[in-house]
Amino acid sequence: MARNSHTKYVILGLLTIQPMSGYDIRKFIAEQISFFWHESFGSIYPLVKQLTEEGLIVSKREDNPGRPGRNILRLTPKGRKAFAQWQSEAVQSEQIKSELLLKIFLSNRSNLGSLAKQLKTFLAEQSEQLSYLRQTKSQIETEAGSSKNRAFWLMTIRRGELVAEARIKWANESLATIAKMKQGK
Amino acid sequence: MARNSHTKYVILGLLTIQPMSGYDIRKFIAEQISFFWHESFGSIYPLVKQLTEEGLIVSKREDNPGRPGRNILRLTPKGRKAFAQWQSEAVQSEQIKSELLLKIFLSNRSNLGSLAKQLKTFLAEQSEQLSYLRQTKSQIETEAGSSKNRAFWLMTIRRGELVAEARIKWANESLATIAKMKQGK
DNA sequence: GTCCTCATGTAACGGGTTACATGATTCT
DNA sequence: AGAATCATGTAACCCGTTACATGAGGAC
Numbered sequence: 001m002a003r004n005s006h007t008k009y010v011i012l013g014l015l016t017i018q019p020m021s022g023y024d025i026r027k028f029i030a031e032q033i034s035f036f037w038h039e040s041f042g043s044i045y046p047l048v049k050q051l052t053e054e055g056l057i058v059s060k061r062e063d064n065p066g067r068p069g070r071n072i073l074r075l076t077p078k079g080r081k082a083f084a085q086w087q088s089e090a091v092q093s094e095q096i097k098s099e100l101l102l103k104i105f106l107s108n109r110s111n112l113g114s115l116a117k118q119l120k121t122f123l124a125e126q127s128e129q130l131s132y133l134r135q136t137k138s139q140i141e142t143e144a145g146s147s148k149n150r151a152f153w154l155m156t157i158r159r160g161e162l163v164a165e166a167r168i169k170w171a172n173e174s175l176a177t178i179a180k181m182k183q184g185k
Numbered sequence: 186m187a188r189n190s191h192t193k194y195v196i197l198g199l200l201t202i203q204p205m206s207g208y209d210i211r212k213f214i215a216e217q218i219s220f221f222w223h224e225s226f227g228s229i230y231p232l233v234k235q236l237t238e239e240g241l242i243v244s245k246r247e248d249n250p251g252r253p254g255r256n257i258l259r260l261t262p263k264g265r266k267a268f269a270q271w272q273s274e275a276v277q278s279e280q281i282k283s284e285l286l287l288k289i290f291l292s293n294r295s296n297l298g299s300l301a302k303q304l305k306t307f308l309a310e311q312s313e314q315l316s317y318l319r320q321t322k323s324q325i326e327t328e329a330g331s332s333k334n335r336a337f338w339l340m341t342i343r344r345g346e347l348v349a350e351a352r353i354k355w356a357n358e359s360l361a362t363i364a365k366m367k368q369g370k
Numbered sequence: 371g372t373c374c375t376c377a378t379g380t381a382a383c384g385g386g387t388t389a390c391a392t393g394a395t396t397c398t
Numbered sequence: 399a400g401a402a403t404c405a406t407g408t409a410a411c412c413c414g415t416t417a418c419a420t421g422a423g424g425a426c
Contacts, residue, residue, distance in 0.1 A: 005412085005413065006282070006284055007414085010287065010291075013287070014291075016293075021377075021378090022378070022379095023377050027376095033286075033287075036281060036283040036287065037282055037283070037286070037287055038280050038282070040414070040415060042379090042416070042417090043413075043415080045380085046380085066422075066423070067376070067422075067423080068376060068377040069378085070376090070378090071377090071378075083291075084296075087288060087291065087292070087296055087299065088296060090302075091284040091285045091288060091303060092284070093307075093310055094283055094284060094285070097221070097223070098279060099277070099279060100276045101221040101222070101341045101344060102191065102221065102222055104337050104340055105198075105218060105221075105341050106198035106268075106272065106337075107334065107337045108201075108333075108334055111269075114273045117275075118275060121275065122276075125278055148294075149292065149294075151362065151366065152292045152293075153290060155289055155362065156286045156289055156290050158355060158359070159352070162352070163352065163355075166347040166348050166350065169347060170343060170347045170348075173343065174340050174343070177336065190385065190386085192385085192386085206405075207405085208405050208406075225386070225387055226405095226407080227387060227407090227408085227409095228385075228386055230406065230407055230408085231407085231408085234407090251395070252395075252404070252405085253394070253395095254405075254406085255404090255405065255406090256406080
């Protein structure tokens with residue numbers, strides 16, 4: 001049935017921004033959109049090969065003296081069309097797996113200590129995430145000459161922000177509840 | 186390295202609540218905690234077999250006239266210990282993949298229509314989720330004779346609630362932004 | 371001197387989903 | 399009559415991560 005993985009469309013999608021190498025794609029994802037996406041080399045390179053075979057992208061070797069050669073990838077018209085097609089399709093509702101919530105759900109009063117510890121770690125992570133997002137946001141807003149699609153970028157960041165805030169609120173509430181439970185014992 | 190899957194511990198964890206069959210486990214997950222976890226039969230049954238071989242659970246056949254037989258699973262002391270061990274370990278920070286955010290990030294002004302449609306679907310889903318969570322919450326709160334661990338259950342629901350609210354807020358904001366973009370064209 | 375970044379690629383492995391097989395009962 | 403629920407289990411498949419291989423240049 002060729003259930004096309006999303007990775008395929010991330011690659012095509014990033015190439016609509018500009019031609020780049022597989023390495024660049026990985027880097028872009030890790031640096032710019034890691035708060036809602038991630039890919040490893042082991043999934044990118046084989047797909048690049050496949051997309052080339054399917055005629056959705058073309059690769060052009062770029063040799064730099066004293067540096068490793070790069071394969072610059074570029075969309076073909078066919079690839080652009082495939083991406084547009086995917087773009088118009090409905091997303092399937094995402095089902096999450098939260099190991100933290102699982103642990104909490106399966107908790108009992110005997111492990112309040114480790115629970116509190118994990119919540120504090122979570123809180124710290126989310127706070128860091130939030131400050132990172134806010135920083136990125138102000139960077140985008142001040143850069144006048146940024147991409148014409150920055151409205152969409154800001155939209156994704158806004159969601160990260162709101163959700164991180166909600167999670168921080170929740171973690172604080174939960175820590176308070178646990179503190180009370182400890183006293184009440 | 187036997188990177189133990191979480192599924193293993195969900196099974197052990199649910200059996201700390203009460204003995205049940207593989208079918209019950211699936212049902213419980215789908216009905217009670219589907220907003221943060223999911224499992225398919227294809228992952229549960231093979232693991233049940235494995236856990237039995239490892240001596241973490243024992244299975245007892247229960248035959249009912251005119252109904253399919255059930256294998257009632259029960260924790261062994263060893264299984265209880267393994268679960269407690271997992272419970273005390275730190276969770277690894279969860280990395281999400283949001284297809285919706287990916288699509289938005291890769292959008293441009295030419296597909297505002299389909300974007301709005303997808304956001305509306307998302308909004309409807311989240312609203313439904315929220316009302317479901319609120320309903321469950323009030324059910325738990327009114328049931329006096331519920332489990333002693335209901336505080337933890339309520340904690341997980343609270344996170345679902347806060348996050349759903351944040352997402353709803355975001356979706357509404359984003360729809361407003363898109364409406365403006367359409368006009369400004 | 372060692373580690374990090376650049377740069378591509380493969381192989382092994384792990385884990386989960388979907389679909390199928392089977393079959394009785396109960397709900398619509 | 400047909401669909402859904404109860405109940406277990408297997409096989410095919412898909413997909414993605416981790417680790418490895420290779421090697422030069424720059425940073426600390």
